[in-house]
Amino acid sequence: MLVVFHGAGAYVSPSWYPNKQRTDKVVPTWNYVVVHAYGSIRMVEEKHWIRGHTERLVNREESKFDRPWSVTDAPEDFIEKMPGAIVGIEIEITRLDGKWKLSQNRSALDRAGVTEGLRNLGAPRSKQMAEYVENWKS
Numbered sequence: 001m002l003v004v005f006h007g008a009g010a011y012v013s014p015s016w017y018p019n020k021q022r023t024d025k026v027v028p029t030w031n032y033v034v035v036h037a038y039g040s041i042r043m044v045e046e047k048h049w050i051r052g053h054t055e056r057l058v059n060r061e062e063s064k065f066d067r068p069w070s071v072t073d074a075p076e077d078f079i080e081k082m083p084g085a086i087v088g089i090e091i092e093i094t095r096l097d098g099k100w101k102l103s104q105n106r107s108a109l110d111r112a113g114v115t116e117g118l119r120n121l122g123a124p125r126s127k128q129m130a131e132y133v134e135n136w137k138s
Contacts, residue, residue: 001041003091007033008128012103016117017110031101031114031129038095044088051083102129102136111136 014026044050055071062068071079103114111133118130 001039001091003037003039005035005037007035007100008125008132009033010118010121010123010126010129012114013117016113017106018113019107019110029101029103031103031133033100033102033129033132034098036097036099037091037093038097039091039093042090042092044090046088047083050086050088051079053088054082054086100132102133104136 009030009032012029012031014020014028017026020026051071058069058071062070103111106114115130115134118126118133121127
């Protein structure tokens with residue numbers, strides 16, 4: 001089994017490279033962050049496992065809010081039906097491969113141009129990618 005976890009990804013325009021003025025030998029590219037997880041998969045149908053996992057996930061995500069919702073806020077008979085609609089999986093990971101392309105092959109000047117171009121797009125994933133490019137340490 002291969003599971004791919006995608007992080008930020010963004011198109012990079014060659015027009016963002018200050019070095020483009022000196023040479024036209026530039027092309028567009030795609031910067032990305034990804035993790036490939038390899039392992040064995042197990043389908044989980046036990047209701048107590050699914051409910052416990054769901055409650056932990058909900059509690060973690062809801063803790064970010066001023067008035068967090070809890071699974072116990074819903075009627076118990078309603079919640080009891082939910083695990084039947086959820087497919088649980090568990091992966092025994094045997095290998096992890098992290099990959100990233102953060103304009104690390106470009107000069108510091110070009111990486112600064114990429115960072116500025118990504119930030120100017122204003123999209124959350126572009127801003128995240130700009131931070132990754134800016135903080136890349138070779």
